[in-house]
Amino acid sequence: MIYREAGQFRTTYAADTRIFPIAQDRLGMALLLAAAFVAVPFLASEYALTALLIPMLVLALAALGLNILTGYAGQFSLGTAAFMSVGAFAAYNIQLRLPWMPLLVTFVLAGLISAGVGLVFGLPSLRIKGFYLAVATLAAQFFVDWLFTKVGWFSNYSSSGVITAQRMVIAGVPIETPERRYLLVLSIVSVLALIAKNLSRTRTGRSWMAVRDMDVAAEVIGIPILRTKLTAFGVSSFYCGVSGALWAFAYLGTVEPQAFDLQRSFQILFMVIIGGLGTVMGAFLGAAFIMLFPLFLNWLFHALVRGEVRPGLLSQLELVCFGALIIIFLIVEPLGFARLWQIAKEKLRLWPFPH
Amino acid sequence: MAFFVEVLVGGLLAGVMYSLVALGFVLIFKASGVFNFAQGAMVLAAAMTYAGLVDKGWSGWMAFLAALATMVLFALATERLVLRPLVNQPQISLFMATIGLTFVLEGVSQAVWGSVVRGLDLGIPDTPLEVKGVLISKFDLVASATAGTLVVLLALFFQKTRVGRALRAVADDHQAALSVGIPLERIWAVVWAAAGAVALVTGLLWGSRLGVQFALSQIALKALPVIILGGFTSIAGAIVGGLIVGASEKVAEVYLGPIIGGGIENWFPYVLALLFLLVRPDGLFGEKRIERV
Numbered sequence: 283m284i285y286r287e288a289g290q291f292r293t294t295y296a297a298d299t300r301i302f303p304i305a306q307d308r309l310g311m312a313l314l315l316a317a318a319f320v321a322v323p324f325l326a327s328e329y330a331l332t333a334l335l336i337p338m339l340v341l342a343l344a345a346l347g348l349n350i351l352t353g354y355a356g357q358f359s360l361g362t363a364a365f366m367s368v369g370a371f372a373a374y375n376i377q378l379r380l381p382w383m384p385l386l387v388t389f390v391l392a393g394l395i396s397a398g399v400g401l402v403f404g405l406p407s408l409r410i411k412g413f414y415l416a417v418a419t420l421a422a423q424f425f426v427d428w429l430f431t432k433v434g435w436f437s438n439y440s441s442s443g444v445i446t447a448q449r450m451v452i453a454g455v456p457i458e459t460p461e462r463r464y465l466l467v468l469s470i471v472s473v474l475a476l477i478a479k480n481l482s483r484t485r486t487g488r489s490w491m492a493v494r495d496m497d498v499a500a501e502v503i504g505i506p507i508l509r510t511k512l513t514a515f516g517v518s519s520f521y522c523g524v525s526g527a528l529w530a531f532a533y534l535g536t537v538e539p540q541a542f543d544l545q546r547s548f549q550i551l552f553m554v555i556i557g558g559l560g561t562v563m564g565a566f567l568g569a570a571f572i573m574l575f576p577l578f579l580n581w582l583f584h585a586l587v588r589g590e591v592r593p594g595l596l597s598q599l600e601l602v603c604f605g606a607l608i609i610i611f612l613i614v615e616p617l618g619f620a621r622l623w624q625i626a627k628e629k630l631r632l633w634p635f636p637h
Numbered sequence: 638m639a640f641f642v643e644v645l646v647g648g649l650l651a652g653v654m655y656s657l658v659a660l661g662f663v664l665i666f667k668a669s670g671v672f673n674f675a676q677g678a679m680v681l682a683a684a685m686t687y688a689g690l691v692d693k694g695w696s697g698w699m700a701f702l703a704a705l706a707t708m709v710l711f712a713l714a715t716e717r718l719v720l721r722p723l724v725n726q727p728q729i730s731l732f733m734a735t736i737g738l739t740f741v742l743e744g745v746s747q748a749v750w751g752s753v754v755r756g757l758d759l760g761i762p763d764t765p766l767e768v769k770g771v772l773i774s775k776f777d778l779v780a781s782a783t784a785g786t787l788v789v790l791l792a793l794f795f796q797k798t799r800v801g802r803a804l805r806a807v808a809d810d811h812q813a814a815l816s817v818g819i820p821l822e823r824i825w826a827v828v829w830a831a832a833g834a835v836a837l838v839t840g841l842l843w844g845s846r847l848g849v850q851f852a853l854s855q856i857a858l859k860a861l862p863v864i865i866l867g868g869f870t871s872i873a874g875a876i877v878g879g880l881i882v883g884a885s886e887k888v889a890e891v892y893l894g895p896i897i898g899g900g901i902e903n904w905f906p907y908v909l910a911l912l913f914l915l916v917r918p919d920g921l922f923g924e925k926r927i928e929r930v
Contacts, residue, residue, distance in 0.1 A: 616727075
């Protein structure tokens, strides 16, 4: 009834190629954005903003980056956290050494540096495929971790190991309250998500998908494999780098290699798989799920269990439930939340009529 | 020179320990094309079961058999509950499922046996043995002998037995194997059980080295460069890869480490494996992929 596209005619080419061709989708998206930008900062508590929404958005951005590489271009990577780490340290060092640099430019530069590192580690993808590549990207993970811990220059020879990120100021306005930090993260993530969505519909995005589906065939029809794979690595690492910089500056307030370990890479990979490979929306749904579910489990166990329990037992049981749920989810809906959303939309189109 | 030989031999023997972990990976990948990230957690679970039972006063052999039975049960459950519903899914989904399995195993084994570090004494003396001025750990020798025996047994199993041949057929082509009447499910259960047995042996050897603790599950990360170096599908590759990684890691740590600041053993094997892969993209002994449009 409400979700019906009958009567919406696309009379121009521009109307045919817009991102949301259905009016209800546009309205829904506008409402969602309005809620996120206007309502949430007023309504959400400080805890919800700083401990839930900001990390969720930042990780969604990283998941988007990985999704570009794995979901669109089909290159399997386990080094996502390493590129986040590069972004965080790059942003810190730019702010430290070039204090006049505007914050947003710093983030872009941090992303670009991360993209450069991504290109280097993406080079082997020309020879190596599948799981061999996945394991090879672990080289990036461990090497970057080691580099930032061992080489003092990157952390400005900090002896404590905890480096405080610089204060964030944009055009003279300090970004310190949770609301402002949230809005900053939300704006950056929205813009980058829009770019990613558009990118997937351009020539570049289409050649990524061709390479994903079968790279030999793509090469035969004239898609330059080298350039396609490397742009995927570059763009993906750019997103991860910006995400890492935001993680350090807007979420933690500190820059540390430990925040970007292998577990983080796996966490982001889970988001991408659970959310849905090769969809922009999946990155957000996956991030929300992976962030919220452990909290839900934690709450559930504390509500269920009364009295004394061996310390650590609860967290171990949570781990078991989380692992089991991942497996169940993969079995029930291997294409992720994005697919569920799609099915829901198809059903909604007919509702409430049977045909 | 004697020092170099000592470092080299120490590295080679440590490499054999890596090979043991890698063997479990290779077994499962060879037969089902699943990249089993849970191998490390299986090592942990097996070692914890053994150490926990011994702590309860069981004799070594009884505990060994009980741990083996646990691993077989785990294999059967995995095949039934995880693998069978995921037949024909993309490899990445199966890989993610094994990561989920890792969480389950780590959680369960810690919930059952607690997270205390348990010592494990197999009764093998860890005294150094002197051969022509080079010190070699007796424990390492026993470990390598065990690994060698396992490899020979597995190779015989794969080449000579009926199940082994069926295994290779399954690895080659699931559908073709099914159509000539090879029971896919049973084969998978056998392979996972075999990998569980390998995990138990690995867990005992590593556990008596490091103590039975959570860190055991991290040794999977040590085995990954070994298998990409040797090739995912080659048992011999796991051994040779382990030797190369073990030896070069030790030599690099001793000679290169002081120059660039130590602690390089985490990433050095990966970079080494990466360089090897650039020359041979399927590992040293992996099956060549032939791609057609």
